[in-house]
Amino acid sequence: MNGPVYLDYAATTPVDPRVAEVMSRHLTLDGIYANPASRSHMPGWQAEQTVENARRQVADLIGADPREIVWTSGATEADNLALIGFMRANRARGRHLITSTIEHKAVVDTATALEAEGFEVTWLSPGPDGRVSPTQLAEAMRDDTLLVSLMAVNNELGAIHDLAALSEVTHAHGAVLHVDAAQASGRIPLDVNQLGIDLMSLSAHKVYGPKGVGALYVRRSPDIRVEALIHGGGHERGMRSGTLPTHQIAGMGEAFALAEREGQQDQERIAGLSQRFLDGLSDLPGVHRNTVAEVSVPNIVNLAFDGVDGESLLMALRGIAVSTGSACNSASVEPSYVLKGIGVPRARALTSLRFSFGRFTTEEDIDTAIAELRHAVTTLHP
Numbered sequence: 040m041n042g043p044v045y046l047d048y049a050a051t052t053p054v055d056p057r058v059a060e061v062m063s064r065h066l067t068l069d070g071i072y073a074n075p076a077s078r079s080h081m082p083g084w085q086a087e088q089t090v091e092n093a094r095r096q097v098a099d100l101i102g103a104d105p106r107e108i109v110w111t112s113g114a115t116e117a118d119n120l121a122l123i124g125f126m127r128a129n130r131a132r133g134r135h136l137i138t139s140t141i142e143h144k145a146v147v148d149t150a151t152a153l154e155a156e157g158f159e160v161t162w163l164s165p166g167p168d169g170r171v172s173p174t175q176l177a178e179a180m181r182d183d184t185l186l187v188s189l190m191a192v193n194n195e196l197g198a199i200h201d202l203a204a205l206s207e208v209t210h211a212h213g214a215v216l217h218v219d220a221a222q223a224s225g226r227i228p229l230d231v232n233q234l235g236i237d238l239m240s241l242s243a244h245k246v247y248g249p250k251g252v253g254a255l256y257v258r259r260s261p262d263i264r265v266e267a268l269i270h271g272g273g274h275e276r277g278m279r280s281g282t283l284p285t286h287q288i289a290g291m292g293e294a295f296a297l298a299e300r301e302g303q304q305d306q307e308r309i310a311g312l313s314q315r316f317l318d319g320l321s322d323l324p325g326v327h328r329n330t331v332a333e334v335s336v337p338n339i340v341n342l343a344f345d346g347v348d349g350e351s352l353l354m355a356l357r358g359i360a361v362s363t364g365s366a367c368n369s370a371s372v373e374p375s376y377v378l379k380g381i382g383v384p385r386a387r388a389l390t391s392l393r394f395s396f397g398r399f400t401t402e403e404d405i406d407t408a409i410a411e412l413r414h415a416v417t418t419l420h421p
């Protein structure tokens with residue numbers, strides 16, 4: 040297929056053909072299509088088996104028990120269920136929530152909605168490396184703090200939080216840690232027990248699975264309670280009703296199984312590509328990396344092109360598909376709130392682009408991107 044070189048894997052990934060193949064076997068009459076909640080016949084049991092197999096595949100990647108996985112429509116819903124569901128279920132014990140200013144909108148907007156409901160939110164400002172420090176978190180903890188919500192890997196910066204340290208602070212104050220791990224699964228090790236995570240949001244489409252399915256990990260020991268947001272047939276132990284989308288879930292399971300088998304080698308190969316990309320631009324004037332490589336994943340590279348108009352730069356880059364800020368707010372011309380949140384000056388934020396690489400990125404793709412950028416920057420530089 041001819042088209043621009045796709046360097047926007049942090050916005051979404053293409054479905055791995057092996058995942059698509061599994062999904063296609065869970066749709067039609069000759070496949071497994073029955074309702075997994077149908078307990079009275081063989082096709083229903085087979086569908087249930089598919090769902091439970093996928094539940095184990097997802098649980099395995101994060102070191103969880105399959106019974107701790109609640110299917111949702113994606114990480115956005117998982118974030119909503121974690122924040123709203125947990126705060127409402129525990130409102131008798133407190134009303135304070137701590138999060139950061141550079142979380143994904145699925146957390147930022149949900150926390151804002153909770154403020155309107157009478158809960159109190161402390162918004163932590165991360166350092167210039169895109170991370171909230173354990174000391175900062177400790178200073179914000181209160182006696183009535185119920186929940187801390189911090190992401191594993193930032194979707195615009197690639198910055199990785201020190202979850203083990205943040206979890207220790209959270210638990211020392213008797214609170215619960217929620218982690219949005221949509222960008223982290225398949226990229227960094229994510230053992231919920233080693234890291235001390237109580238609630239964790241996952242999405243299939245950032246890991247070569249289909250859009251429209253995700254999960255919330257909900258710790259069973261100690262027992263974490265979340266109140267349902269979607270009411271109905273009492274599916275998912277009452278936490279999330281609705282007929283389970285068997286094909287989507289089978290796809291997410293396969294995608295997570297592939298991530299467990301191949302994630303690390305993918306990341307090592309991508310780290311090489313990422314370095315090749317940066318090396319190819321290193322002698323260009325005004326190129327500045329907005330993040331700190333040592334604490335970031337290699338698959339996301341956020342670069343500013345000082346002195347070049349951001350809009351013109353994007354227009355000049357016809358051959359590569361990249362993102363200004365994050366895809367979710369690319370409709371607005373305001374600079375990214377995440378770059379603003381780590382102190383990047385407005386002018387620099389407006390010339391910044393996010394490049395994100397993935398399983399199907401080739402050396403040739405990287406070289407095309409380097410050539411396009413070199414041409415565009417040299418032409419547009421005053």
Ligand SMILES: *Cc1c(COP(=O)(O)O)cnc(C)c1O
Nearest residue numbers: 113114115143145194221222242
């Ligand atoms: C993509 C993303 C989401 C939203 O996930 P959906 O499955 O698309 O709802 C949430 N958080 C982060 C960090 C993301 O990258």
